[in-house]
Amino acid sequence: MTRPKIAIIFTGGTISMSIDPRIGAAIPSLSNEEIMSLVTNIDKFAEIETINFSKLPGPHIDPLLMMDLRNLVVDIIQREDIEGVVITHGTDTLEETAYLLDLTINCTKPIVVVGAMRNSSELGYDGPSNLASAVCTAISPHAKNKGVLVVMNNEVNAASEVTKTNTLSLDTFKSLDFGALGIVDNDKVIFHRQIVDRQYIPATTIVPNVNLIKCVSGMDSALLKFCVDSGSKGVVIEALGRGNVPPKMLEGIQYALEKNVAIFIVSRCPTGRVLDTYGYEGGGRQLRILGAILGGDLPGQKARIKLMLALSISSDLETLRSLLENNQYQ
Numbered sequence: 241m242t243r244p245k246i247a248i249i250f251t252g253g254t255i256s257m258s259i260d261p262r263i264g265a266a267i268p269s270l271s272n273e274e275i276m277s278l279v280t281n282i283d284k285f286a287e288i289e290t291i292n293f294s295k296l297p298g299p300h301i302d303p304l305l306m307m308d309l310r311n312l313v314v315d316i317i318q319r320e321d322i323e324g325v326v327i328t329h330g331t332d333t334l335e336e337t338a339y340l341l342d343l344t345i346n347c348t349k350p351i352v353v354v355g356a357m358r359n360s361s362e363l364g365y366d367g368p369s370n371l372a373s374a375v376c377t378a379i380s381p382h383a384k385n386k387g388v389l390v391v392m393n394n395e396v397n398a399a400s401e402v403t404k405t406n407t408l409s410l411d412t413f414k415s416l417d418f419g420a421l422g423i424v425d426n427d428k429v430i431f432h433r434q435i436v437d438r439q440y441i442p443a444t445t446i447v448p449n450v451n452l453i454k455c456v457s458g459m460d461s462a463l464l465k466f467c468v469d470s471g472s473k474g475v476v477i478e479a480l481g482r483g484n485v486p487p488k489m490l491e492g493i494q495y496a497l498e499k500n501v502a503i504f505i506v507s508r509c510p511t512g513r514v515l516d517t518y519g520y521e522g523g524g525r526q527l528r529i530l531g532a533i534l535g536g537d538l539p540g541q542k543a544r545i546k547l548m549l550a551l552s553i554s555s556d557l558e559t560l561r562s563l564l565e566n567n568q569y570q
């Protein structure tokens with residue numbers, strides 16, 4: 241019987257880690273073959289080709305590497321013999337890589353990102369079961385045309401919606417606004433809903449100098465001005481509530497926009513979208529009139545990826561607005 245062929249690209253993360261006895265802490269150490277040997281019985285479902293990208297922990301993966309990974313995935317997914325691609329990744333930055341892949345790859349074949357919360361030296365290493373679920377998702381006909389998916393702990397989430405919510409739990413990846421897309425039940429994938437708002441940004445390069453600033457009460461413009469003066473091409477502001485900033489930040493926002501540095505507003509609240517509801521000083525209405533762009537319900541780290549990609553297409557603020565807001569605010 242011919243089985244579907246799946247490429248698994250290994251990038252590192254806890255799924256590749258064990259405890260190094262010299263330091264008593266986890267580092268990437270397992271070979272791809274060692275990991276695959278623990279995913280018992282997967283060969284009954286799929287033929288696996290393993291590809292090495294890196295052996296890096298999540299915090300060592302930067303946006304330029306994410307783009308290299310994206311270009312590799314594009315090459316592999318185009319191969320006729322490959323039905324789907326699975327990517328192993330450190331969970332700390334998994335959502336950023338998954339979102340970058342989702343925004344920049346336009347294809348029907350499944351692309352699944354997976355990791356582990358416990359390394360292979362810990363009790364209950366979850367890498368093999370997560371990998372098995374990821375492969376089962378990649379071969380599922382139902383997973384076609386759904387963009388990039390994140391599979392962990394038997395749940396399937398959309399890369400555009402999911403975020404890491406807990407430092408320890410196996411159940412850490414959640415789509416806080418909308419809930420999971422589906423589940424992996426043994427080898428079957430069951431979807432409960434569709435993703436309504438997928439977006440494609442035809443970027444093949446990325447502009448890495450984009451900063452993220454989280455608002456706090458009483459904040460002033462110092463950090464914002466520092467970003468602009470040190471060469472930022474755009475700044476994401478995790479604003480307060482519905483998308484408002486303390487009044488002393490207005491001067492910095494104006495300073496940035498005068499220098500053609502894009503200001504992309506999201507909220508520091510874990511759920512809900514930003515909107516220009518408030519008209520007081522520093523309220524969203526004023527930010528929008530000044531020229532700030534609104535980022536919907538994205539968390540800051542994903543908004544930063546989106547802005548970096550959009551900046552590789554254009555630095556014109558109005559073009560950026562239409563790419564980033566994508567008709568959400570008309």
Ligand SMILES: NC(=O)C[C@H](N)C(=O)O
Binds near residue numbers: 254296299329356
């Ligand atoms: N669970 C994990 O993968 C966390 C790890 N620190 C990483 O991102 O590489």
